[in-house]
Amino acid sequence: MTKLRIGIIGVGGIAQGRHIPAFQKLNEDCEISAVSDVNKERAQEVAAKYNIENVYEDYRDMFQKVDAVCICTPNKFHAEITIAALEAGVNVLCEKPMALSSEECEEMLEASKRSNKVLAIAYHYRFMKNSQAAKQMMQDVGTPLVTRVQALRRRKVPGWGVFTNKSLQGGGSLIDYGCHLLDLAIWLMGSPKHISVNGSTYNILSKTPNSVNQWGTFDHETFDVDDHVTAYIKFENGASLLLETSWAANILDDQEHVSISGVEGGLSVFPLELYTAKNGMLMNSQAAWVPGEDDPGLAQAKNFIDTCLGKAELVVKPEEALQVSQIIDQIYKSAEVTK
Ligand SMILES: NC(=O)c1ccc[n+]([C@@H]2O[C@H](COP(=O)([O-])OP(=O)(O)OC[C@H]3O[C@@H](n4cnc5c(N)ncnc54)[C@H](O)[C@@H]3O)[C@@H](O)[C@H]2O)c1
Known part of the structure; x- marks a missing residue:
């Protein structure tokens, strides 16, 4: 083959x-044959380091020579x-x-439909073992009612690259970090349609010279993105989602948390736990062992390649990634109105 x-x-x-x-590990089915970067030296x-x-x-210029690309700009x-x-x-x-925006996502989706080619988005949290197991456990949760999402880092703004530049990244903690946990939560909920979105955004670090930061230094004067965001999202099936995300919270420690309280039970993804009420008792179950691939990046690459080869279906569909971007856009817009 x-x-x-x-x-x-x-x-x-x-x-x-x-x-x-990840792609180099999957060398039975694929090979990395080309790289491209505006920084040609890099x-x-x-290419030399990875023998490409x-x-x-x-x-x-690479499109004639490849069957698939991975976009990491x-x-x-x-x-x-x-x-x-x-x-x-x-x-x-x-x-x-x-x-950057949901309008751009819609154009990407249209292009994928026109071309009949695969378009996958790298929301790799879905490929974590806990996430895959939680998706199975949703049958014990029943219809989701209230979902809580926290993606909080204590003073960890990415000081490298262009993460604090709004024109290149579209935003900060929400579009860069919170998006992962938001995507995971909505997928676990069964991707209900959202009907209202309200949020608040903060960019206190832009006003604070020499901020304490664990992940390198950044220039506060050019820092024009959100560093902390809260939001409340309602869905057409009556479910609601409370979101908090930050790169720079003043809290005891980092927190990554998705929990769903449903009609029959509840679950937490990190750590993986199930909460039920049966036989007159309240029960808590903790996972003792969870199957699957330890490296979510490898599982993600495998799902992409298998889908391109017609052997699998995408785990992260572009329509679902579009919904995440629509909600992010609406959080940013609603925060502007209420500022
Ligand atoms: N899934 C995750 O957890 C995760 C983690 C980190 C970054 N990311 C995403 O990956 C992307 C890149 O992030 P990064 O941390 O690797 O950034 P980076 O700054 O380390 O690398 C970006 C590279 O893209 C190159 N580049 C810029 N414009 C280009 C263009 N037009 N054509 C070709 N190359 C171009 C730059 O020269 C640079 O080498 C971002 O979209 C970011 O959100 C995702």
Whole structure:
């Protein structure tokens, strides 16, 4: 069987930390045959380090030579590169968030429908073992009523790359970090349609020189994104979701939490626990062992390749990633109104 030829576009942190190692492990079904980066020197270094044959400065030049691309550029370029790749007949795994705005996401979705090629978005939290198990456990939870999502870091603003630049990333803690847990929660809830979104955003760090930060330094004067966000989302089936996300909370410790209270029971994903009320008792169950792949990046790459090869269905569908972007847009808009 011929192997799927993969091109990597943007060879910074996430490309080297997650995608290149994952695709190289799956070498029975695919090979990374090309890399591209606007920083050609970096592209050449990475190609040499990982033994990748072709290097391009302009990503368009690789489309003839690959069957699929993995887009790992700043968010601003996700839509443009995805649409160009799909139009050239190339399958796409695009990093999260899907794009800067929901309008761009809709254009990406249209391009995937027109081309009939795969468009996957790298919401890798869904591939964590706890998340996959929690999806199964939803049958004991019943209809979801109230979902709580916390994605909180204590003073950990990414000081590298362009994460604090709104024009390149579209936002801060919410679009970069909270999006993962929001995506996971809505998927577990069965992707109900949202009907109202209200939020508050904070960017206190932009006014605070020399902030204490665990993940490098940043210039507060150019920091123009949210550092803390709260939101309340209602769904058409009556369910509601409370969201809090931050890169820089003043709290005891980092917290990553998704919990769902449903009609019959409840669950928490991190740690994985089930709460039931049966036979006149309240029971708590903790997972003693959970099956699956330990590395969610590897499971994600495998699902993408298998889908391109017609052997599987996408776990993260682009329509679902679009909904996450619609909610993010609406949180940012509602926060502007109430400021
Ligand atoms: N899934 C996750 O948990 C996760 C974690 C980190 C980053 N990300 C996402 O990955 C993407 C990249 O983040 P990163 O941390 O790797 O950033 P990075 O700054 O380390 O790397 C980005 C690379 O893209 C290159 N680039 C910029 N514009 C380009 C263009 N038009 N064409 C080709 N290359 C271009 C840059 O030169 C750089 O090498 C972002 O969308 C980010 O949200 C996801």
